[in-house]
Amino acid sequence: MKITVSKLVFSLFLFSSIVLFSCDSPKVKVKDKKQPNILWIFAEDLSPFMGCYGDSINKNATPVIDKLASEGVLFKRAYTTAPVCSASRSALITGVMQTTTGTHNHRSSRTTDGEIVPEKLRINLPKEMKTVPELMRRAGYFTFNSGKDDYNFHYDRNALYDVGSDDNYKVGMNGWQGNKAKYSKSITKNTWNARKDKNQPWFGQIQIDGGKAHAKFVRKGEELAANDVPIPPYFPDIPSHRSAWTDHFNANRGADVNVETIVNQLKEDGELENTIIFFFSDHGSPTSLRHKQFCYEGGMLVPLIIKGDHPLLKSGSVRTDLVSLLDVAKTTLVMGKAELPTYLDGQDLFAASYKEQNYVIGARDRCDFTIDKxxxxxxxxxxxxxxxxxxxxxxxxxxxxxxxxxxxxxxxxxxxxxxxxxxxxxxxxxxxxxxxxxxxxxxxxxxxxxxxxxxxxxxxxxxxxxxxxxxxxxxxxxxxxxxxxxxxxxxxxxxxxxxxxxxxxxxxxxxx
Structure with missing residues (x-):
């Protein structure tokens, strides 16, 4: 039995007709000179404990991210759709809430590494629904993702990304299956440098460890000690909790180093000037028991900075309106002049018709073996x-x-x-x-x-x-x-x- 999204329920949700696409290989347009490169710097498990977000502990300790914010648009209240990786990523890559597509349970459509996902375990998107990378390919973009996918639906990775699938991922329909799979986070291989036509615009993702890195990437002499950071009142003041809580402040400092490395590589390769950078995370801190997997601010609030040479990206702008990571999907498609399916849940963050939201919804369902809702x-x-x-x-x-x-x-x-x-x-x-x-x-x-x-x-x-x-x-x-x-x-x-x-x-x- 194949597990699929009900087209009837899906159509009721849309309130309008769905844009249909051919199932054939993407038809690449002739390059529009105005098409910018678009890069998602996608941090795992990272709460915004950064100077540009007003964090007093990390003031002046995240200079590269702070510079991105000062030269771009900083969103103070950006929220994920789910406080766990795979559900959040499934929503972002489709532009549709995970609870609508049936991809809300963590690490579904999975099996043990090295095995083809059997038919009965597959959650399939409707044939007419295409992911953001697929739509960007149709708009003429070269696409890549250096790092994990972690999508809760069955897919052919080669349909999403032009490069990297055979070398670093399970071949064919498996995609990235879980934390045992080996994957690359290179910024010099299987990224923009892999294009045969160097004039072709590219849309890519580079995953960074974010909150999972702890103090691994912190600049020498800048690592915080456990007693440097006050612990919140919902945790006991014991050494392991002090250490774990401090870990995330250090992880933000390390993420700054990762971002610096990526930006420097873009500059070295002559790609920075024509690249719009989106910096964000899938959800909040993994070292706090009240952040990841839970629906408090710590789990749902994420960093979001957009910077690049674009008339709507006003340098030094700070926005306090409520936004969702679903808005990142639509905004990316608009900036890339890609087709806009009517099923998208988010808004173009810079559209003349943009309306501030009064509410943003989030959802947590099964995480690993823990069943909750x-x-x-x-x-x-x-x-x-x-x-x-x-x-x-x-x-x-x-x-x-x-x-x-x-x-x-x-x-x-x-x-x-x-x-x-x-x-x-x-x-x-x-x-x-x-x-x-x-x-x-x-x-x-x-x-x-x-x-x-x-x-x-x-x-x-x-x-x-x-x-x-x-x-x-x-x-x-x-x-x-x-x-x-x-x-x-x-x-x-x-x-x-x-x-x-x-x-x-x-x-x-x-x-x-």
């Missing part, structure tokens, strides 16, 4: 969170359980060394709904959903979410298909995080 709405003043499994604590079994931050946290809980808030928040039942004033309560600790005086604001955000679910046909409202869930079980059943834990009851049928 969270939806969130952020507005100009508030963040609303809906927990669909409140009986499952924040610290339910997960992929990070072997890490000191988890082990030490559980030890502190058993030894009753946590504050009352920390005990209830991390180890107790979660509230069905959460509401936070982001200005007054940046750490999101005081849940206003419980206060009668905020009933109208709570209802407003709840209604926005309910309407969005109905209008988009949110596929996360139905349980994951047992075939996909069994595949996840098979991937994790022999790993210590799974077999030594009390896992979600949905897996019991596979254990009998």
């Amino acid at each position: 969270i939806r969130t709405v952020v507005s100009k003043e508030y963040r609303y969170i809906k927990n669909y499994f409140p009986e499952r604590p924040m610290m339910q079994a997960g992929y990070r359980d072997k890490k000191p931050i988890v082990k030490d946290f559980k030890k502190a809980f058993k030894e009753k060394k946590l504050t009352k808030y920390q005990e209830e928040h991390w180890f107790g039942e979660r509230p069905h709904e959460e509401l936070y004033n982001l200005k007054d309560d940046p750490h999101q600790i005081d849940n206003l959903a419980k206060k009668p005086e905020y009933a109208d604001i709570l209802l407003e955000h709840r209604t926005v979410l309910q309407n969005w679910i109905k209008e988009t046909g949110d596929k996360g409202q139905s349980p994951e298909h047992s075939v996909q869930l069994k595949a996840t079980y098979n991937l994790w059943k022999d790993r210590s995080q799974f077999k030594n834990a009390t896992v979600n009851p949905e897996y019991k049928k596979f254990m009998e």
Whole structure:
């Protein structure tokens, strides 16, 4: 049985006809001299702890990223669609919310490395839906991605990217399958330099380790020590948590070095002047248990800077409107003069018709073997969170359980060394709904959903979410298909995080 996106639900979501494309190889246009090169510098797991975002710890410590911002457009409130890699990346590369395409569960359409993904595990996009790289190829662009794809749908990588698939990725329809696959992050091979026609415009992605790099790339003498950074009140003040929290400030410093290397290579190759750079991340910090995989600001807020020689990219601009990474997809297509399918969810960030959004929606579903469902709405003043499994604590079994931050946290809980808030928040039942004033309560600790005086604001955000679910046909409202869930079980059943834990009851049928 093939798992596909329902065309009926999909068409209802569009409210308009879909632009149809031929399934043949892309027909390349004659190059328009005005077409710029477009580069996505795509950081993994990186919260914006940078000088240009007003971070006091890293003030003057991220000079290259700060310079990009001062010469381009800085978006203060850019949000991902999901606080985990594959769901976020699946949305960005299609320009469509992952809950609409059925790509919301982390690392679906996967199997063990080196195997062809069997038919029954494949999530397929509608034939008429094309990814951003495919649309850019149709517009005459040479395309590449140096680093991981991590898409939750079945695809032929050679249809997306002109170079790199055979050397660094599983051949053919597999694409990049998970964190065991080897992949390249070169900036001199299989990137813009691989073009046969050096006059052809290019659209590419270079993935950088971002938050996963910890202090690896920090400039000599600039690494922060654990006691240099205050720890937020939702974490216990213990060495492993201090170290993990500080790690992410160092990771931002290291990301600055990575960006510098890329910019210098563009300059050396004579490509910088005609290249528009988008710098952003897929979601927030991996070293904080409350960022990655959760729908608080830490997981959803990401850096976004756009810089280049373009009349709409006003140097030194700072925007505070709510934007989504879905807007990056459409803005890229517009700047590349590519075709614009009507199914795209985002906006062109610089269009004359651009309308500021009052709300941005985010979603978290199964992450690795941990089954959860969270939806969130952020507005100009508030963040609303809906927990669909409140009986499952924040610290339910997960992929990070072997890490000191988890082990030490559980030890502190058993030894009753946590504050009352920390005990209830991390180890107790979660509230069905959460509401936070982001200005007054940046750490999101005081849940206003419980206060009668905020009933109208709570209802407003709840209604926005309910309407969005109905209008988009949110596929996360139905349980994951047992075939996909069994595949996840098979991937994790022999790993210590799974077999030594009390896992979600949905897996019991596979254990009998």
